[in-house]
Amino acid sequence: MEEDLTSVRVSGMQFAYDGQPPLFVEFNLKISPGSRCLLVGSNGSGKTTLLKILAGKHYGCGDLSYLGGSWSKTVGSAGEIPLQGDFSAEHMIFGVEGIDPVRREKLIELLDIDLQWRMHKVSDGQRRRVQICMGLLHPFQVLLLDEVTVDLDVVARLDLLDFFKEECELRGATIVYATHIFDGLETWATDLAVHPTWRDKED
Numbered sequence: 148m149e150e151d152l153t154s155v156r157v158s159g160m161q162f163a164y165d166g167q168p169p170l171f172v173e174f175n176l177k178i179s180p181g182s183r184c185l186l187v188g189s190n191g192s193g194k195t196t197l198l199k200i201l202a203g204k205h206y207g208c209g210d211l212s213y214l215g216g217s218w219s220k221t222v223g224s225a226g227e228i229p230l231q232g233d234f235s236a237e238h239m240i241f242g243v244e245g246i247d248p249v250r251r252e253k254l255i256e257l258l259d260i261d262l263q264w265r266m267h268k269v270s271d272g273q274r275r276r277v278q279i280c281m282g283l284l285h286p287f288q289v290l291l292l293d294e295v296t297v298d299l300d301v302v303a304r305l306d307l308l309d310f311f312k313e314e315c316e317l318r319g320a321t322i323v324y325a326t327h328i329f330d331g332l333e334t335w336a337t338d339l340a341v342h343p344t345w346r347d348k349e350d
């Protein structure tokens with residue numbers, strides 16, 4: 148029997164917001180394990196909507212991580228907690244239970260996080276780093292990224308892209324990444340899903 152090597156599959160999806168024309172009509176998407184798929188489309192074409200639909204009820208469980216623009220939400224067993232307040236980065240990161248300490252240290256170092264940062268005083272980019280760290284603590288099987296590197300400086304962004312690539316190559320994880328910043332992604336992505344057909348190029 149042939150093994151089904153698909154980690155994300157959408158077949159014939161229809162979707163419209165109330166009272167609006169459909170954003171997706173007979174939409175199909177198939178992504179293999181280990182792929183890094185870029186979602187490309189103009190503003191308002193439906194990238195965020197698609198990622199949120201994919202995240203669905205699994206939003207935040209261990210196997211599937213969604214990292215989006217909102218700072219009020221985070222993922223993993225941390226659930227939904229604010230990322231602003233008079234508490235430290237250490238309090239947030241070490242508050243997540245059941246995490247492999249080696250993976251945690253690697254992420255803290257990779258994202259250059261100072262554990263003493265007070266979350267109500269950090270910059271946008273520093274807060275984003277903590278958000279990303281929280282979202283990556285659990286080893287995901289599928290990672291959905293929505294413009295999540297937008298506040299990062301160039302070095303941090305490239306380091307993170309390398310980390311994602313390694314996660315795909317070593318663990319067979321799958322990444323779907325919606326972004327308008329294509330610098331450094333030419334050789335990073337393995338698949339492309341482009342509006343309006345939204346098909347990956349392997350199909």
Ligand SMILES: Nc1ncnc2c1ncn2[C@@H]1O[C@H](COP(=O)(O)OP(=O)(O)OP(=O)(O)O)[C@@H](O)[C@H]1O
Nearest residue numbers: 164165167170188189190191192193194195196197
């Ligand atoms: N909660 C909502 N209710 C109604 N309409 C919405 C809602 N969220 C988004 N839309 C509309 O759906 C369309 C797609 O929005 P979406 O955020 O998915 O696009 P996007 O491709 O991620 O855009 P961008 O590149 O600007 O981030 C837009 O026209 C938007 O106005």
